[in-house]
Amino acid sequence: SPDSPWWRDAVIYQIYPRSWSDSDGDGIGDLPGITARLPYLRDLGVDAVWLSPFYVSPMNDAGYDVADYRDIDPRFGTLHDAEVLIDTAHALGLKVLVDLVPNHTSSEHEWFRAALAAEPGSPERARYIFREGAGPHGDLPPNNWRSVFGGRGWSRVPDPDGTPGQWYLHIFDTTQPDVNWENEEVRAEYDDILRFWLDRGVDGFRVDVAHGLVKDQTFPDTTGSMHTAENAPGHRMPMWDQDGVHDIYRRWRRILDEYTVPGDPDSERILCAEAWVQPEEALARYVRPDEMHQAFNFEFLDTRWDPAGYRHVITESYRSNDAVGAPTTWVLSNHDVLRHATRLAVAQEGYRPNGIGADDPQPDPELGLRRARAATTMMLALPGGAYVYQGEELGLPEHTTMPDEWRQDPIFHRTKGTDEFALGRDGCRVPMAWAKDEPSLGFGPSAKTWLPQPEAYAALAVDQQDGVPGSTLSLYRDLLAYRRKHRFGHGALAWHELDGPEALAFTNTSGDGTRTVLCLTNFGDEPASLPNGDVIISSGPLDDGRVPTDTTVWLRLPTGHDR
Ligand code: TEU
Numbered sequence: 001s002p003d004s005p006w007w008r009d010a011v012i013y014q015i016y017p018r019s020w021s022d023s024d025g026d027g028i029g030d031l032p033g034i035t036a037r038l039p040y041l042r043d044l045g046v047d048a049v050w051l052s053p054f055y056v057s058p059m060n061d062a063g064y065d066v067a068d069y070r071d072i073d074p075r076f077g078t079l080h081d082a083e084v085l086i087d088t089a090h091a092l093g094l095k096v097l098v099d100l101v102p103n104h105t106s107s108e109h110e111w112f113r114a115a116l117a118a119e120p121g122s123p124e125r126a127r128y129i130f131r132e133g134a135g136p137h138g139d140l141p142p143n144n145w146r147s148v149f150g151g152r153g154w155s156r157v158p159d160p161d162g163t164p165g166q167w168y169l170h171i172f173d174t175t176q177p178d179v180n181w182e183n184e185e186v187r188a189e190y191d192d193i194l195r196f197w198l199d200r201g202v203d204g205f206r207v208d209v210a211h212g213l214v215k216d217q218t219f220p221d222t223t224g225s226m227h228t229a230e231n232a233p234g235h236r237m238p239m240w241d242q243d244g245v246h247d248i249y250r251r252w253r254r255i256l257d258e259y260t261v262p263g264d265p266d267s268e269r270i271l272c273a274e275a276w277v278q279p280e281e282a283l284a285r286y287v288r289p290d291e292m293h294q295a296f297n298f299e300f301l302d303t304r305w306d307p308a309g310y311r312h313v314i315t316e317s318y319r320s321n322d323a324v325g326a327p328t329t330w331v332l333s334n335h336d337v338l339r340h341a342t343r344l345a346v347a348q349e350g351y352r353p354n355g356i357g358a359d360d361p362q363p364d365p366e367l368g369l370r371r372a373r374a375a376t377t378m379m380l381a382l383p384g385g386a387y388v389y390q391g392e393e394l395g396l397p398e399h400t401t402m403p404d405e406w407r408q409d410p411i412f413h414r415t416k417g418t419d420e421f422a423l424g425r426d427g428c429r430v431p432m433a434w435a436k437d438e439p440s441l442g443f444g445p446s447a448k449t450w451l452p453q454p455e456a457y458a459a460l461a462v463d464q465q466d467g468v469p470g471s472t473l474s475l476y477r478d479l480l481a482y483r484r485k486h487r488f489g490h491g492a493l494a495w496h497e498l499d500g501p502e503a504l505a506f507t508n509t510s511g512d513g514t515r516t517v518l519c520l521t522n523f524g525d526e527p528a529s530l531p532n533g534d535v536i537i538s539s540g541p542l543d544d545g546r547v548p549t550d551t552t553v554w555l556r557l558p559t560g561h562d563r
Contacts, residue, residue, distance in 0.1 A: 005265040007204070007293055007385060008327045009489020009511070010047040011480060012097065012272075014389045016335050017054045017076055018062065019431040019451070022444025029431065031077035033444070035085045037434075038092055040462070044393060044473075045480030048095035050206045050272070052335060054082065055101075058108050060175040061410055062335075062429070064099075064208060065106035069193045086201045095203035097272065102190050103209040104176040112177050116157055120166050127186055128177050129169040129215070141167055144221045145239065148172055150415035150422070171212060171226075171239055173410045181213045181248065191255060198259050204270035204293070207249075210286065211275035214244035241277045249273075249291040270294060272329065280313070280320040287326035294329040294385060301331050305344050305371055305550075307504035307523045311495070314382065314506075318493065321384075327489070328384035332375055333392050339428045342398035344371035355423030358401040365456065369395045370550045373475060373539040374521055377552035380479045381508050381519035383491045388476075391432055394465060395472035399427040399454045406452055426451055433461040470541075478537050482554070487511030496520075503528045503547070507557070521552040533557045 021033030031054060041049060053063035054076040063073065072082055089096045105112055111127050118124035120132075131142040133156060145153035148171055155174045159165035169178045179186055194205070216238030224235060236242075252271060261267040273286040273295035286295040297317055303309040317328045332340040338355065345368030346356070356363065372395060379386055407413075409424030431449045434442030436458045440449050458464075465471035483489065490511025498505055502524025509516045517536065522528040527546035533555040535542065540551045547553050 003265050004490065005268045005293075006047065006095065007268065007270045009383075009487065010095070010385045011045075011380070011483070011489075012048040012050050012095075012385065012387045013041055013044070013046040014050045014052065014334060014387055016052045016390055016429060018052075019429055019443075020390055021432065021434075022440070022446075022448075025444045025446035025448065026075070027440070027444065027446065027448030027450050028075050029443070030075065031072065031081035031085050035081070035088050038085075038089055038094065041094060042092045043477070045477055045484060046094070046388070047484075048097060048203065049089060050097040050387070051099060053099045053101060058106055058175065060106070061173050062408070064101055065104070065108075065173065065176050066101050067106040067108040068110075069101075070196050083200060090201065096201070097204040097206055097270070098197055098202050099208060100190075100193070100197075100205040101208040102179065102181075103212045104170065104172060104178045107175040107177055115168075115177075117160060119160060123185070125166070126183055127180055129180050130166040131169070131219070133167050137164075138166075139164065143219050145169070145171070145219075146222075146226050147174075147414070148226045149411045150418060150420040169215075171209075173414070178215075179213075181215075181244070182217065187248070187251070191251070194252060194255050198256070198269060202269070204256075204272065206272045206274060207292070208274055210249075210273035210292070210295075211241045211245065211277050212239055213248060214242040215239050216242060241275070241282060246285065246288075246291060249286065253290055253292070268293075272296065280316040283317075284320035284324050284326065287321065288324045289326075294327070296331045296334075296387065297329055298331070300379075301333075301337065301340075305375075305523065307502065307521070310378070310504055310521075314493075315495075318383075328382070330379045330382055330384060330386040331389075332372075332379060333389040333428070334387070335389065335429055336425055337428065339372075339389075339392065339396060339398045340375060341365075341368045341372035341392065341395050342400065344368055344375060355425065355427055356398060356400040357423050358403075360400070362400060365397055367550070368397060369472070370540055373472060374550050374552040376476070377479060377537065377539040377554065378504075378519060378521050380483050381488060381506070381517065381552075381554060383489055383493050383508060383511075385489060389428075393473055393476040394433060394460045394462065396430075396433065396460055397454070397456060399430045399452070401454065402427055402430075402452060408451070430454065430457070433457040435463045436461045475537070475539060479554075482536060485512075486514060486517075488517075498528070500524065500528070502526070516557045518555045518557055519552060520547060520555065522547045522549055525549055530555055531557065 018029050020029045021037045022029045023033035055066045056068035056071050056073045057063045086096050114124040134140040141154035147153045154167040156167045256269040259269050270293040273292045277283045286292050299313045321328050345363035407426045409426050412424035415421045430451045431443040439447035465473035491508040494507050496505040503522045505520040507516050527543045536554040538553045
């Protein structure tokens with residue numbers, strides 16, 4: 001209904017602040033740069049932006065290592081710049097989500113500095129997870145937990161008197177100590193951080209590692225890798241998806257709801273879970289009515305280019321989410337995974353977070369782009385909400401040939417020379433391409449960029465695609481405009497059975513009740529025929545009225561089908 005909360009069908013654009021728009025030419029994107037380009041997002045037709053972290057940080061994990069949750073890193077700007085950004089977005093009709101990183105702080109956070117200076121057993125240490133080591137001298141880690149970024153999940157620190165002391169847990173980098181969510185002081189502090197940003201007008205939070213905050217307090221040894229186990233149904237690891245996390249989100253939901261103006265669904269503030277949890281039923285527990293509003297559907301993102309796989313994940317996610325009354329939240333790319341314009345052209349087993357290196361077989365860029373356009377066209381026909389990651393609207397590929405000396409991701413540095421080696425995530429974090437002939441492709445006023453832009457980006461720059469029929473940018477604008485106009489996000493999905501197994505088709509009976517649109521994706525090698533109706537949008541050129549391989553079409557069915 002028209003008074004349904006805004007977020008239930010929203011399309012939200014992820015900005016990676018470091019790489020979107022650089023106003024001062026230092027090669028690092030910043031908040032004034034973002035503010036200046038917000039009209040581009042209004043014209044693209046999204047409802048909101050989510051900004052990856054912009055807080056004070058030593059940037060050991062690109063800002064996911066927060067040293068001060070209530071201030072902006074000087075590389076990105078000031079608190080005033082953030083307020084201007086939020087106000088400007090609102091004036092343009094865009095909501096603003098910020099990133100909340102509650103699983104760990106930076107080791108440069110004042111709490112962790114205080115913890116190191118304090119005695120074992122002190123209240124300062126109780127905000128983190130310190131334990132005595134194993135072995136006769138305590139020189140072995142307390143258990144066998146690994147870091148998601150490679151290597152041990154524990155590091156040892158000296159006691160204040162300088163003698164070898166306790167170990168602290170870090171599920172990610174050594175400079176990202178895990179916070180102790182059993183501690184009420186910790187809970188109160190993050191309540192206050194939420195209020196700090198809510199008071200500055202943000203419309204919600206994307207919650208980092210939402211499945212990781214609470215640990216099994218017996219700290220048992222684990223079997224299985226941190227990555228496969230994040231995603232393996234039925235194999236719950238002691239640091240992921242523990243029941244206790246849900247208490248935290250119920251508490252946060254009550255805080256957010258205080259900010260809702262009664263009777264005004266447009267005023268709702270939201271929480272979106274970054275939870276790598278499977279199956280869909282387990283993920284749906286994060287979006288129960290008194291918990292979060294959204295949870296990224298990573299099982300959809302992880303699906304191979306295969307009609308049966310997509311049908312399964314789409315069916316299961318509606319089944320699970322309908323049961324709790326939540327919309328699904330579709331996503332194909334973000335700053336942690338291979339961009340889908342590259343990923344969909346490779347066998348996907350094990351792509352995350354290994355990346356693709358210059359010496360690996362290079363995926364076919366045309367195939368990747370064709371599939372990416374088809375996948376997005378399918379995604380945006382689905383009821384629910386969706387996220388798009390900066391640059392995917394240009395069809396930007398992963399930077400797969402980046403020289404190693406540029407790489408910054410701690411995954412690369414922590415695993416180099418080990419049998420866990422992975423290239424990491426720099427290839428999807430390269431600065432945007434705005435203008436083909438400008439220095440840094442228009443990213444900023446100078447030629448400097450913190451990561452190198454691949455050659456292929458020039459031809460894909462915004463100014464090369466803007467207003468060009470058939471360009472990826474035009475496709476995104478058309479899809480988003482039609483989707484918004486006819487309220488696809490509130491529509492009803494029904495599978496449409498076809499003769500062969502090679503195509504996948506469903507109808508969306510639009511939320512505005514005016515039409516039934518068939519969305520057909522051809523995964524097969526032969527062109528697929530279309531039922532009678534008017535083609536509205538196609539992800540690529542049609543072949544004599546038929547749908548070529550790796551193409552998605554939206555088709556309006558004749559009135560008999562309209563309800
Ligand atoms: O990622 C969390 C996440 O669960 C990782 O395990 C993910 O699998 C990993 O990035 C490998 O692909 C979030 C952020 O999105 C990521 O950028 C941060 O590095 C991480 O948390 C730590 O804050």
